[in-house]
Amino acid sequence: MTAIKPILLAEDNPRDAELAMAAMEEQQIADKVVLCHDGAEVLDYLYCRGQFTSRLKGNPAVVFLDLKMPKVNGLEVLRVIKSDATLRPIPVVMLTSSREERDLSESYSLGANAYVVKPVEFHQFVSAVKELGMFWGLINEPPPERPGSGH
Amino acid sequence: MTRDFQSESSTPTASATTSQPQLPHSRTREPEPLPVTTSALRREPFWRSPILWFRTLTIERRILAGFGLVFVGILIISTVSYRNTSIVVANSKLDTRSHELVRLLASIDVTMDEAENNHRRYLVTGESLYLDAYWNVVEQKPKFLQYLANLTEGSPEQQQRIDRLEHMIDRQLAAEAGAIDQLVSHGFQAVKQLALEGAAKEELREIHRLIAEMEMSEQQALQRRIMISASTTTRTIILLGTGAVLQLVLLAAVYYLIRHDITERRRVAAELQRRGELLEAANKELESFSYSVSHDLRAPLRHIDGYASLLRKAVTDSLNEKAARYLQTISDSAKQMGQLIDDLLVFSRMGRQEMLRTTVNLDQLVKTVIYDLRLDLQGREISWTIEQLPEVPGDPAMLRQVFMNLIANAVKFTSTRPIAKIEIGIDRRLPREIVLFVRDNGVGFDMQYAGKLFGVFQRLHRADEFEGTGIGLANVRRIVHRHGGRTWAEGEPDKGATFYVALPTRRPRT
Known part of the structure; x- marks a missing residue:
């Protein structure tokens, strides 16, 4: 089990972020979560630049991406990740309010690994986030880090 | 057309016919x-x-x-x-x-x-x-x-x-x-x-x-x-x-x-x-x-429900019965609105979505719909009468929505009956259209309100009697209209209701 690998959560809405963190806390994986407030921050983290210049090298276990975010939106981040050979193996889960067919098909065609619609009901939301965190952060075996990878 | 409708609705006995749209050829007269x-x-x-x-x-x-x-x-x-x-x-x-x-x-x-x-x-x-x-x-x-x-x-x-x-x-x-x-x-x-x-x-x-x-x-x-x-x-x-x-x-x-x-x-x-x-x-x-x-509308609803839950958890020891009920109402309302938004989006999508033009086997379709409703059917005694249904031209997903709504309604509004009777069949088969129906022995409705049945957010029953958002039949009508067909209903309070769907047997031109 790769306990050290962090979970990257991209969420611009502080309330959604807080609720998600509350769910993660219940699962006791909150300390592994790195919260980004927009798409640009996600890319900064992945490429170790800006405020993340001195972070520990290595890809996160999973990226939870909101679709609608300021600066760089979720689909753009997804496109960057899936067109970069080093980042491509990172599992990307779209976590969004949108159930629109257009968003679904575009996400999958860009290479998203999963697409989850945030349930309105808090209990369902909590259990969804918990299960996602559990599965991608603990159960799923992340891709092996290639030597010399990371930026 | 408009004059026809006005003159009809001004006579009290014509309320039954107003739910049936006029045949289009009356408009083409010189x-x-x-x-x-x-x-x-x-x-x-x-x-x-x-x-x-x-x-x-x-x-x-x-x-x-x-x-x-x-x-x-x-x-x-x-x-x-x-x-x-x-x-x-x-x-x-x-x-x-x-x-x-x-x-x-x-x-x-x-x-x-x-x-x-x-x-x-x-x-x-x-x-x-x-x-x-x-x-x-x-x-x-x-x-x-x-x-x-x-x-x-x-x-x-x-x-x-x-x-x-x-x-x-x-x-x-x-x-x-x-x-x-x-x-x-x-x-x-x-x-x-x-x-x-x-x-x-x-x-x-x-x-x-x-x-x-x-x-x-x-x-x-x-x-x-x-x-x-x-x-x-x-x-x-x-x-x-x-x-x-x-x-x-x-x-x-x-x-x-x-x-x-x-x-x-x-x-x-x-x-x-x-x-x-x-x-x-x-x-x-x-x-x-x-x-x-x-x-954007979903997010605040999620927050309302979420924070209400967090609040309940935070003050769980000092929460009295009344306060707990208030919190529950906040959560329920948020959920209900979420459901309304979802239904409304489906309704809007049904109007905009590109229609698939293929042949739909209604027999097969009704079977899968009933299978999908099996959770709602648990603990219910329902006698089904289902005729052999034909194939019609149309969009399978949309027509599935039609029968899902009609059958789910029939199941819902017969829930007060010890033995529910639901009948699905063909009323009449004309060269140009086929008229299908879904009949139940449920609570029925007053024909006085027949014209309102297919409107958006129109409900003939109180929310505590039967749940629902009032979108289902509006969706039915919208889909059937897009197929070039017609819908209407007949019913009597406490005696049951019959919902009719007339679908053209040939593909609509648009």
Whole structure:
């Protein structure tokens, strides 16, 4: 089990972020979560630049991406990740309010690994986030880090 | 259409029929009402009636009528011209014949004269060479008589004269032959008198007179024909001239009609295109609107429910029953609104979504719908009666939504019955459409509200009686309309309800 690998959560809405963190806390994986407030921050983290210049090298276990975010939106981040050979193996889960067919098909065609619609009901939301965190952060075996990878 | 609806809904008994949309053909009826035309006929002079009749025609029929008139005109002109030209041609043939006849008569005249004169010389001299002319007449007579008969064919007057002419010629020849015989047998003294006066003096004079008469008659006929030909030709020219002018006027009118029609059509097409563009823009806007609805409205609802839950957890020890109920209501309301938004989005998507055009096996579809509803059917006793259903043209996902809503409704509104009865079948099968129904023995409804059933957010039952957002039947109607069909319902309070879906058996054009 790769306990050290962090979970990257991209969420611009502080309330959604807080609720998600509350769910993660219940699962006791909150300390592994790195919260980004927009798409640009996600890319900064992945490429170790800006405020993340001195972070520990290595890809996160999973990226939870909101679709609608300021600066760089979720689909753009997804496109960057899936067109970069080093980042491509990172599992990307779209976590969004949108159930629109257009968003679904575009996400999958860009290479998203999963697409989850945030349930309105808090209990369902909590259990969804918990299960996602559990599965991608603990159960799923992340891709092996290639030597010399990371930026 | 609008007037029809108003007049119908103003009568209280018509509420049942208002739920059924009017058949579209009632709209295509000609706007020109018949009574106006007949009353106008009574007042207007008679020549106005074709004009009034013409005005009631559609543009296509007007053009057709115009071309029809042109065609009839051309036909008449052609017939009359042909007839006139035939007359002129026939006359000119007759003229040639007349000239020929006149020439022939002149030559007969000369020949007979010559025969008589030479005959006299013969009688005096006894030189047989002078008889050549006589023999020539004897020999040629049948030939030129035949020729004369041919040339005067169709003119009994002239032929009578020919008969007399023949008779006279015969008499002249006979007289001359008699003189020749006398000369041969009795010598010159016997024919001296004849030689001086001429053997057939009387006959020859009569021949001259007959020929002159025939010539005169032929010249008169010739003159008559020339006049007829001239007037016929003039008439033909006038007819052709006025005909051509009339045709041109008619063609110009038809051209004007067509041009007017084309301009009108172009204008309508341009207008349609403009409206289409506006509609497309409005549609795009609606799409982005519903997109933000789906995304942005959900978030605060999730927060309301989320924070209410967190609050409950935080104060769980000091929470009294009342406060717990308040918190629960906040959560429930948020959930309900979330459901409303989802349903509304589905409704909006059903209106915008591209329709798949394929064939749907309704039999299979109803089976899967009932299978998908199995969780709702747990603990329920339902007697199903399902007829063999046909295949219809349509979008499978959309039609599935229709039957899902109708069957789920039937299941829902029979929940108070110990044994629910749900029947799905074909009401009637027409060549153009098939009418399907879903019938239940549930709580039913008052027909007074039948018109409201298919509206958005319209509910006939209180929220605590039966749950639901009031979108389902609106979706049904929207989908069925997009398939070119109709929906309506019949029911009675506490006796059950029947929902009808009429679907066209052929693909709709749009």
